[in-house]
Amino acid sequence: MRSDRSRALRNGAGAPVAKADAGFDPAAIPPLVVDVDDLRYRDAVLGSASLRTRPVAGGLRVERLQVQAGEQAIEATGEWLGRGDAARTHIALQVDSKNMGRLMDGLGYRNWLARGEGEVRFDASWPGTPAGFRLAELQGSLHIAARDGQLLEVDPGPAACSDCSAWPSCRAD
Numbered sequence: 001m002r003s004d005r006s007r008a009l010r011n012g013a014g015a016p017v018a019k020a021d022a023g024f025d026p027a028a029i030p031p032l033v034v035d036v037d038d039l040r041y042r043d044a045v046l047g048s049a050s051l052r053t054r055p056v057a058g059g060l061r062v063e064r065l066q067v068q069a070g071e072q073a074i075e076a077t078g079e080w081l082g083r084g085d086a087a088r089t090h091i092a093l094q095v096d097s098k099n100m101g102r103l104m105d106g107l108g109y110r111n112w113l114a115r116g117e118g119e120v121r122f123d124a125s126w127p128g129t130p131a132g133f134r135l136a137e138l139q140g141s142l143h144i145a146a147r148d149g150q151l152l153e154v155d156p157g158p159a160a161c162s163d164c165s166a167w168p169s170c171r172a173d
Contacts, residue, residue, distance in 0.1 A: 023083065023084070024083060025083055026055075026059045026060040026080045026081070026082075026083075026087075026129075027055045027056065027057065027058055027059055027060060028055070029053070029055060029060050030055070031052075031053060031054045031055065032051060032052070032053040033051070033052055034049075034050070034051040035048075035049070035050050035051075036048065036049040036050075039067060041107065042107060042108050043107075043108070044103060044107050045069060046067045046069055046072075046074070047067060047068050047069025047070070047072075048067070048068050048069075049065070049066065049067045049068075050064065050065070050066045050067075051064070051065050052064045052065075056079070056081075058081050058082060059079055059080050059081035059082060060079070060080045060081075061077075061078070061079050062076065062077055062078040062079070062091075063077065064076075064077065065077070065078075070098075071097055071098040071099045071102065071103070072095065072096060072097035072098065072099075072103055073095075073096045073097075074093070074094070074095050074096075075093070075094045076091060076092065076093045076094070077091075077092050078090050078091035078092065078130075080129060080130055085127075087127065087128050087129050087132070088125060088126070088127055088128070089125065089126055089127075089128060089129060089130045089132070089133070090124070090125040091122070091123075091124060091125075091130075092122070092123045093120070093121070093122040093123075094119070094120070094121055094122075095119060095120040096118075096119045097116075097117065097118060097119070098117050099115060099116070099117070100113055100115070100116040100117065100118045100146055100149055101113045101114045101115045101116055101149055111152050113146075113149055113151060113152060114149060114152055115148060115149045116146045116147065116148055116149020117146070117147055117148055117149070118144065118145050118146030118147060118149070119143075119144075119145050120142070120143070120144050121141075121142070121143040121144075122140070122141070122142050122143075123140050123141050124138050124139060124140025124141070124142075125138075125139050125140055126138050126139065
């Protein structure tokens with residue numbers, strides 16, 4: 001299947017995701033080749049996007065998802081394997097941005113970060129389908145490196161009572 005779109009819009013709102021059909025086989029999805037010239041999500045202008053998938057034994061592999069705009073690049077790969085209760089999803093995501101503040105604002109996290117150059121690396125798996133993401137069942141790693149920006153609104157919560165210098169990887173420059 002091939003699709004070329006000059007513009008794709010997604011507002012981020014929608015009905016709750018229904019539980020996937022236990023009989024649905026992700027390996028039945030044909031190879032996808034999707035190219036979008038102007039991808040937008042909420043208020044974020046994400047630029048051009050390219051998706052390549054292929055079926056594999058027992059599932060679907062995302063060989064490449066690339067999103068490129070002037071200030072940021074997003075790349076992801078992943079897999080959706082199994083059906084029903086045996087389904088499992090894995091994603092490896094890399095985000096590089098010259099303006100993390102603008103990206104976060106566009107994704108709906110307004111007044112959280114101003115400016116800033118940085119990168120995000122996310123490698124995670126969870127039981128279920130891609131749409132069945134549940135934070136409580138997430139296993140993986142998240143790495144965020146940002147510089148030359150400013151946190152605008154921080155609610156420290158329980159961390160307010162904690163000594164940051166005791167955290168092995170905590171550093172304030």
